[in-house]
Amino acid sequence: xxxxxxxxxxxxxxxxxxxxxxxxxxxxxxxxxxxxxxxxxxxxxxxxxxxxxxxxxxxxxxxxxxxxxxxxxxxxxxxxxxxxxxxxxxxxxxxxxxxxxxxxxxxxxxxxxxxxxxxxxxxxxxxxxxxxxxxxxxxxxxxxxxxxxxxxxxxxxxxxxxxxxxxxxxxxxxxxxxxxxxxxxxxxxxxxxxxxxxxxxxxxxxxxxxxxxxxxxxxxxxxxxxxxxxxxxxxxxxxxxxxxxxxx
DNA sequence: AAGGACTCCAACCGCCGACAT
DNA sequence: GATGTCGGCGGTTGGAGTCCT
Numbered sequence: 001x002x003x004x005x006x007x008x009x010x011x012x013x014x015x016x017x018x019x020x021x022x023x024x025x026x027x028x029x030x031x032x033x034x035x036x037x038x039x040x041x042x043x044x045x046x047x048x049x050x051x052x053x054x055x056x057x058x059x060x061x062x063x064x065x066x067x068x069x070x071x072x073x074x075x076x077x078x079x080x081x082x083x084x085x086x087x088x089x090x091x092x093x094x095x096x097x098x099x100x101x102x103x104x105x106x107x108x109x110x111x112x113x114x115x116x117x118x119x120x121x122x123x124x125x126x127x128x129x130x131x132x133x134x135x136x137x138x139x140x141x142x143x144x145x146x147x148x149x150x151x152x153x154x155x156x157x158x159x160x161x162x163x164x165x166x167x168x169x170x171x172x173x174x175x176x177x178x179x180x181x182x183x184x185x186x187x188x189x190x191x192x193x194x195x196x197x198x199x200x201x202x203x204x205x206x207x208x209x210x211x212x213x214x215x216x217x218x219x220x221x222x223x224x225x226x227x228x229x230x231x232x233x234x235x236x237x238x239x240x241x242x243x244x245x246x247x248x
Numbered sequence: 249a250a251g252g253a254c255t256c257c258a259a260c261c262g263c264c265g266a267c268a269t
Numbered sequence: 270g271a272t273g274t275c276g277g278c279g280g281t282t283g284g285a286g287t288c289c290t
Binding site: 022023024060063115119 | 258
């Protein structure tokens with residue numbers, strides 16, 4: 001039977017399967033799941049669901065735990081650093097959401113996937129270009145700098161974003177912030193190399209300052225490409241620019 | 249104020265690989 | 270080797286919330 005059984009026995013027949021609850025989780029179910037995992041640990045999801053008395057599939061329990069209930073899940077907006085990191089990682093790995101999520105502590109693959117579909121693809125469609133192109137990535141970086149520069153004026157102070165800014169250390173990938181990347185000088189984004197063992201010079205250098213300041217006339221037409229300010233700012237998390245400035 | 253359009257995200261679905269029997 | 274079960278992954282969808290007219 002259940003090779004991973006936990007010593008409890010519930011029916012496993014078709015009747016029970018059809019009796020499974022679906023749809024949004026209730027607070028009571030959340031509490032049951034959290035308490036059970038706190039006591040017994042996670043894994044063996046099917047038997048966990050049965051033993052906990054949840055009329056949910058193991059898959060559903062696993063998903064609820066990983067995407068929502070896990071204590072280290074970060075809620076709130078994707079930070080600017082995370083936005084750029086997602087761009088970088090997606091250009092490298094494509095729709096390998098779980099792999100990308102591994103480099104964004106506290107973010108789930110589901111969240112990143114949703115973010116990509118709702119924000120990035122929308123913007124890319126607006127620009128009529130592929131989000132994995134150097135062109136698109138450069139555009140994001142260019143505008144990052146531009147917004148940051150604008151926000152660096154005395155009147156440009158912003159409130160603190162609700163999202164946290166930490167957790168990109170610990171050996172994890174970390175894109176440069178204006179605060180430490182010395183944008184005005186000769187720095188390129190080699191600093192943003194993700195992991196030492198995955199160095200990809202070509203990718204890492206894609207976003208060099210030079211390429212951003214002379215993107216083949218691309219930005220000369222940005223007003224025609226949906227970079228009119230509001231559109232872009234509403235799609236991307238502009239709060240982070242204010243935050244980056246405060247880091248200085 | 250109302251209701252239609254749009255956005256966002258939690259949850260489900262189907263598939264696949266790993267592993268046990 | 271065949272079969273069954275499980276966990277994990279990426280794609281998709283339904284509905285709640287928000288925006289717009």
